[in-house]
Amino acid sequence: MITRYKQLTKKYLKNNKKRSMLTIIGIILSVSLISSIGLFLKGMQEVQIEKAKNTYGSHHLQYTNPDKGLIEKISNNPKVARNGTFNVEEEFTINDSIDVREISATNQALELLPYQVKEGRFPEDEGEVALEGWLLRYIDSNADIGGKIEINNEEYRLVGILENNIMEQINNRGNILKKGNYSGEKETVLLVEISSKTNLKSAVKELSKLGEEDDFEKNEALLGVQGASERDNEAFLGLYIAVGVIILIVVISTIAVIYNSFQISVMERIKEFGLLRAVGTTPKQIRKIILREATLLSLIGIPIGLFFGIVAIYSISFAFKLIGGENLEVFKPVISPTILGCSAAIGLVSIYLSALMPSIFASKISPLVAISSRKSIKKEKIKRRKSLPVKITGKLLGFEGELAHKNIKRNRKRYRITVFSIIISVILFITFKSFVDMSLTVTDGLKESQNVHFSITRGVQGTSEGITIDEDVIKEIEDISSVKKVYKVYDGYEFNMEIDKNKEIKELQGFEQDIYRESSSNGKTEISGSINIYDKNVLDASKKYVKSGNIDTEELDEENGVILIRKNRIFNYDTNNTYYGPVADIKVGDKINVSERLYWDQDEEKADKLGEELKVVAIVEDEVFSYNGNPEGLRFITSKNVAKRFTKEESLSPINLNIVLKDIESEKMAIAKIENIIKENPDLEIINHIDNNRKNKSSILMIQILLYGFVVVVSLIGSVNIINTLTTNILLRKREFATLRSIGLTHKGLRKMIVLEGMLYGIKGIIYGSIIGSILSFILAGGINEAREFSWGIPWSTIGIAAIATLIIGYLSVLYPLARIKKDNLIETIKGDY
Amino acid sequence: MKMEILKVENLNKTYGSEINKVEALKDINLSVNNGEFVSIVGSSGSGKSTLLHLLGGLDRPTNGKVIVDGESIYDYKEERLAIFRRRKIGFIFQFFNLIPILNVKENIALPALLDNDKIDKKYLDELIKILGMEDRKDHLPSELSGGQQQRVAIGRALFNKPSIILADEPTGNLDSVTSKEVVELLKFTAKKYNQTLILITHELNIASLADRIITLKDGEIISDKYLRNE
Structure with a gap:
């Protein structure tokens, strides 16, 4: 009792x-979503912090030439976790190119410097050294840990091998660590790490007052990723806003579910x-x-939600490891009590709010x-008038259809709640799905380039000398058995072109960089334009990306034909947005006058008059291979023969090669053969895209997993909402249905009526939801910084998915209450409320 | 010892406004003594239910006063009014209105639960015995007959030892034998616990069990007769 x-x-x-x-499931879903977003970001930060520590050191502050007093003050400050001094004892060069520093540091300084022990340990006594693996190879490749090693004519005991510090390695700087104490003789640096238990920002402020301005330095890289930098806050603002918006959406959908459920x-x-x-x-x-109901549900739902959040984050981490391998560490799963606490708090607040x-x-x-049992009828104000839609459903679907339509309209509050919950779910799905689709199309711009396995390029030296690749080399590479295709890449050529005024794009007219200029001659608009040469192989590969017109090599040669790349990315300096769309309104068949050829001759920009005309024979949406030309002008692709006419050059030779293999398995073999071919020409370098592409593809896959995962969970929350409202909608009216059946409505008829009712709610929700969702997706499209997609289209396919899913969920969710109604005893139901 | 427990002064209740204004009660004046058993009769729409609701603090009058134990109850805010109902009034409704998820014992003890009081187990057992529900005290309302449900409702109305029991057609849903039993039970308990019992009915044989019969018509008292004076 x-x-x-x-x-x-x-x-x-x-x-x-x-x-x-159902309510608990809603809570679990949203809390786990919020917490996993939080944990994911925390994990990303963790990786960033680790990277910063590995490259720049774990200290937050450093003081140059501290006096004894300062060292004393620092070591006695409770906000300081670790501190220590080091100085550079000696510097010398080995192998003519590597600068080596001998660093003598106290124990804690050794820990704070950006060196991690890979094998062995840090030096603890005088005469012991630790150094980076790559440097060791230059000094004494046979040295073992514990053994003797001779450095700069002195003998030490090698106690540790350090992880390579990439930054130092790139700069050809090696470090040798030794144990030492503060002497104050040479230039000494005091490193300070601030305790994690105190507020980082205020501690930095306080401690920075201790040092002279010239002798004091912050480790901005570390402070930045720990969110305590004074400078970098703006960079984080965008991230904060994005996270805020996402969490807000989750909170709104949570509130919708729980509010509905309670109402x-x-x-x-x-x-x-x-x-x-x-x-x-x-x-x-x-x-x-x-409110106690809310508390109880929270007590059950929130801990489970947090648990699933943690499970989710570890599963994502596991999936990412499978996809990207160890070297693509995006985030490190951490269980942060702060994040979990915040997620619980956000969950709790939204539950109480709802x-x-x-x-x-x-x-x-x-x-x-x-007292009055007639209440349920009395309170509902039912419209008596027969509206047109009701008549139509009546005609179309019979008496049951008419009843269904009348039913959904009779109680405004219930109608609103149900339609509102469907609308919210549909909006969330459409907005997010289309957002995800949009951002994914942005990331995947270069199409055919992703299938290239190796490139041969000119090195820095070769580029400045303007060397080209000989036909013999190309022939030799083509002859390698595992090579499928060799695409030749030529230099890009710049021109001034003329278009009609009415071909200008309105949006671009105001851009600061004068995309459209007054032409000197005939009242036309002058615009920059560039031409890239594609050989037959490349043109063939481009064919599948053609939007309109078609690529015919002979036609190109005969008619000065070119292929236009329709979409450009142009940065707007006024709004800091990137415009992504056509630079001029050009169609297949348009003829464009090329007025001048622009080129550099001994550091001087030259412009040769030209009077040729070219004809657009085909249009591709995006660059198929990486394009070499001014992104703020028309970008054309053409054949070598046409290009010769425009450049007036005798011979055009490729500057780069893109190589496609028959089988990626032969990567190692192929690379060895190609290296052998080009080794006589020291200016040529080989780039392995297989590896880069692998990384790219897996990053895209990772983003897809994250974003679609988010969409799935948000849609699940929405589905819970729909099921909840529709189910109870019917159970509430059990008595009424029993009355209908008692006067002769068959169960089949009842079923038809109820299912139709669910469908009608669904259709209304879909209509409103699609409209609002599309508007939101349009706004979001404008907001994507990197991609000002000019031609935003109504996300029909997404709307279609939402519609079908809603109808299916709507149908399924009325089945259960229907079955229950069928089981009920008619008389009992009519008589009592129990 | 007779003393006035309930007093009604110029009580008016109108529904709607202007054109479709309905005057449910017109200037009702009434006084009821401690321990009285009053029946209110009248045809449907005469205003008897409205009067009973106003006596029990369920509704608010358009104007006029209801004074219970010397306190004018409509001076109270909703929060206080609810507590007044809980402690001073016991309601019995035509449709029993038990909480479906609570068993017999819990339904009876509900008013005390709302006060966060410790439940007087002895009193509860006594009540259950008087009601004749000993072998069904752990049943849920859905497992009881109409008469049994109404007995539980009586138990609930009595549990906080209110000074006034208000019964709105308590027998309206019961057969004649059960009806008689229920009213006798009410009469018995009202006597036993020295309570005032006000009962609405349209069945004359039920009404005639009372000490006093008040007849309403179109919102006005048209007769007020004492059948017996003890």
Whole structure:
């Protein structure tokens, strides 16, 4: 027996297991989503911090030439975790190119410097050294840990091998670590790490006052990723806003689910609350009963949600390791109590927010409600007029259809709640799905380039000398058995071109960089333009990307034909947005006058008059291979013969080669053969794209997993909402359905009516949701910084998926209550409320 | 010892406004003594239910006063009014209105639960015995017959030892034998615990069990007769 009125809450929840479960599932989904987003970002930060520590050191601050007093002050400051001094004892050069520093440091300084022990340990005594692996190879490749090693004519004991510090390695600087104490003789640096228990920002401020301005330096790289930099805050602002928006969306969908669930459960018990009020329950007590329901559900849902959040983050980490391998570490799963606490708090607040309104509603229920059992009919104001849509559904779907349509319209509140919940779900799905689709198309710009396995390029030296690749070399590479294709890449050539005024794009006219210029001659618009040469192989490979027109090599040669790359990326300096779309309104068949050829001759820009005309024979959406030309002008592709006419050059030779293999398995073999071919020409370098592409492809896959995972969870939350509302919608009216059946409506007819009702709700929700969702997706499209997609299209396919999914969910969710109704005894249902 | 427990002064209740204004009660004046058993009769729409709701603090009058134990209850805010109902009034409704998820014992003890009081187990057992529900005290409302449900509702109304029991057609849903039993039970307990019992009915044989019969018509008292004076 219950002994306190508050225990009513538990009873209610237990009696409504199904809905309580649904509500809890909603809570679990959103809390786990919020916490996994948080943990993911935290994990990313963790990786960044580790990288910063490995490259720049674990210290936050450093003081040059500190006096004894300062060292004393620092070591006694409770906000300091670790501190230590080091000095550079000696510098010398080995192998003519590597600068080696002998660093003598105290124990804690050794830990704070950006060197990690790979094998062995840090030096602890004088005469012991540790150094980087790559440097060791130059000094004594046979040295073992524990053994003797001679450095700069002195003998030491090697106690540790350090991880390579990439930054130093690139700069050809090696470090040898030795143990030493503060002497104050040479230039000494004091490194300070601030304790994690104190506020980093204020500690930095406080400690920075101790040092002279010239002798004091912050480790900005580390402070930046730890969020305590004064400078970098703006860079994080965008991230914060994005995370805020995402969490807001999750919170809104959570509130929608829980609000619905509570509102429905209150409406269902309106009579009971009325009765409780009649026997003297105060409004406050009623509110308490409902808010306690919220508390109980939170107590169950939130911990499980946090648990799933952690599970999710480890699964993502596992999946990422499978995809990207060890070297592509995007984030490190951490269980951060702060993040979990915040997620729980956000969850709790949104649960209370959503339970508040229904609880206030319930507390205002009049006690009279309990007395009159006619309430449910009296209270509903049913419109008597037969509206046109009702008539139409009636005609189309028979009496049951007409009833269904009347039913959904008869109770405004219920109608609104149901349609609102469907709208929210549809909006969330459409907005996010289209957002994800948009951002993914942006990341995947270069199409054919991703299939290239190796490139041969000119080195820095070769580029400045303007060397080209000989036909013999190309022939030799083509002859390698595992090579499938060799694409020749030529230099890009720049021109001034003329287009009609009406071909200008309005949006670009205001850009600061004068994309359109007044032409000197004939009132036309002058615009920059460039031509890249594709050989037959490349043109063939481009064919599948053609949007309009077609590529015919002979036609190109005969008619000065060119292929236009339609979309350019142009940065707008005024708005800091990137325009992504056509630079001029050019169609297949348009003829464009090329007025000048631009080129550099001994550091001087030259312009030769030209009077040729070229004809656009085909248009591709995006660059198929990386393009070499001014992105703020027209970009054309053409054949070598046409290019010769425009450049007036006798011979055009490729500067780069792109190589496609028959089989990636032969990567190693092929690379050895190609290296052998080009080794006589020291200016040529080989780039292995297989590796880069692998990384690129896996990053894209990772982003897809993350974003679609998010969409899936958000849609699940939405589905819970729909199931919840539709199910209870029907169960609330059991008595009415029983009456209908008693006067002769068959179960089949009832089923038809209820299913139609669910469908009608769904259709209304889909219509409104699609409209709002599309508008939001349009706004988001404008907001994507990198991609100002000019031609935003209504996301029809997404709307289609949403519509079908909603109808299916709508259908499935009425099946369960229908089955329950079928089981019920007719007479009992009509008679009683129990 | 007779003393006035309930007093009604110029009570008016109107529904709607202007054109479709309905005057449910017109200037009702009434006084009820401690321990009285009053029946209110009248045809449907005469205003008897409205009067009972106003006596029990369930609704608010358009104007006029209801004074219970010397306190004018409509001066109270909703929170206080609810507590008044809980402690001073016991309601019995036509449709029993039990909480479906609570068993017999819990339904009876509900008013005390709302006060966060310790439940007087002895009193609860006594009540259950008087009601004749000993072998069904752990049943849920759905497992009881109509008469049994109404007995539980009586138990609930009595549990906080209110000074006034208000019964709105308590027998309206019961057969004649059960009806008689229920009213006798009410009469018995009202006597036993020295409570005032006000009962609405349209069945004359039920009404005639009372000490006093008040007849309403179109919102006005048209007769107020004492059948017996003890």
